[in-house]
Amino acid sequence: MTLKIVISGFGTVGQGVAEVLERKRDFIQRRFHRQVRIVAVFDSRSLAYDNEGLDPQELLEKKTTAGMVGDPRPQDMCRFLRDIDFDVLVEVSPTNIKTGGEGLLFIREALNKGAHVITVNKGPLALHFRELNGLAKKKNVQLRFEGAVGGAMPIINLCKENFMGERILTIQGILNGTCNFILSRMDKGLPFGQALKEAQELGYAEADPSYDIDGIDSASKVAILANAVFDRDVTFSDVSVTGITAITEDAISLAGDQNMVIRLIGEVSPDKLEVAPRLIPKGHPLSLSGTLNMAQINTDLAGPITISGRGAGRIETASAIFSDLVAILEAERQ
């Protein structure tokens, strides 16, 4: 039986998904006796569609050479989604943390027609989680988003599935690799501006870095964890946020004198929603340097569990999306 996939958004992550689906074709066939077929791919300007299946390699080449994945797309992609036949929407279009953007509309449309949704788009999840989760339940389909927090680092499914029987008390984590890279460079004596410039040159930070350095990205992940793991009903704006732009060389150096570092920590618990720079003792798991993401999960039985992994990257984020797809295939097998 064929599983028909639509990919909305064909930037770094969407391209990674196409590549991973190609690489894992044999695995899916062997393990689930199913064929996965990409029937549609679209981005903000263009659309490729073939109910018989698109060739991932061709899609990647077209996007690289022409900047478009196919023909100019229709204005109303919701109508397109309504009209075609598919089983899973992989929603990886650019995040809009104020409105949820087009991604929100696509996710609603897919769930409404009874398709599973896998997304790493933080806007819709940080703004309208309860509505979307309720809709998925009502339609008896899955809404999965492992990659939305921590990239390749398993956390959502770890908390919801592996730790289903635990009461999770708190999650504290380094949820933005860009900020952590900048703070790690400041540990070595660089001023903020220079560390940021280095992050931009290495491709870790955007030309407009405010989404990362003002703590907005971390805060949206905190909101997603609160909703998904703690069953709260919060939005991005409920999170108390302080970014890293006001951290001076002096502050870093004073911290160092006390054998501490400064890290941007997101914390979620039943009564806390915070992103703020904190003093962390050197050697503590949360004192991690570099671009990795990491989380410390405290539970009633297991005690503290620490996990880290790559928080971003084309194939790494696609790996989280693929783990969600595998979970959907596994559930359908039973």
Next chain:
Amino acid sequence: MTLKIVISGFGTVGQGVAEVLERKRDFIQRRFHRQVRIVAVFDSRSLAYDNEGLDPQELLEKKTTAGMVGDPRPQDMCRFLRDIDFDVLVEVSPTNIKTGGEGLLFIREALNKGAHVITVNKGPLALHFRELNGLAKKKNVQLRFEGAVGGAMPIINLCKENFMGERILTIQGILNGTCNFILSRMDKGLPFGQALKEAQELGYAEADPSYDIDGIDSASKVAILANAVFDRDVTFSDVSVTGITAITEDAISLAGDQNMVIRLIGEVSPDKLEVAPRLIPKGHPLSLSGTLNMAQINTDLAGPITISGRGAGRIETASAIFSDLVAILEAERQ
């Protein structure tokens, strides 16, 4: 519908399981609409049995005050298991790494009669994994053992379920908290003998510590990971093992001069099975100090994932067993 549980072995972990089942009674009822009933508990000398259910609190008191959990037990507990009605065997009797011990017989018996088995008993898994796993598949029941490696640290289910779609390249880890405690104390200048004595005083090491310090415990975990995660067919004796008894203060001090520590690392890959002391750069995840367990999992898509947690402890190990029970309940619900 009631789920009937037998606990074989009523030492620290078995008692922890009884306590956790009591603490999580409401959760199970709420989440799965099922009652969990402990129908039999036995250890090497005694047996308590009641098809209507035993009171965990009473069991714990009896064991504490009388050293026995009930009446003297029959010699042939396999026959007992054959004769009574139950759904899940929790096998937590003392490990015998040479023969598999009684635990091996009980696991076989339970699987043969079509009951699920949850165990942390390393002997049977490190010696007869393929046979037991095959038997479970044939009988269409689950053989689960999250707690057998890493205690509360999730690793078996993480690799087999969360990372089902990944190709796992290697697992390297600190799999024995006792050795890691001793090595961490030696970092501070203590000689091996004194660090060992301290570990014994704190209850981390047994009176006969050879099982830990000769690397046997780590090696049995390496064998279990090889079988469960890499689908290999190995036993404990296939693992190349070096313990920590020959590590001198000089070696530790020389390592320190190069900004390194010595850690006992287990490594599994498709072509490696090894437990040996290794030089690890300070700041590397595997340089961890203290009694925690930790593992670095390298996969084809996600890259390196690092996880740590408490490798032992009454409630911590019981938490891993409980996560397996929850997985069984979840699978039966579908």
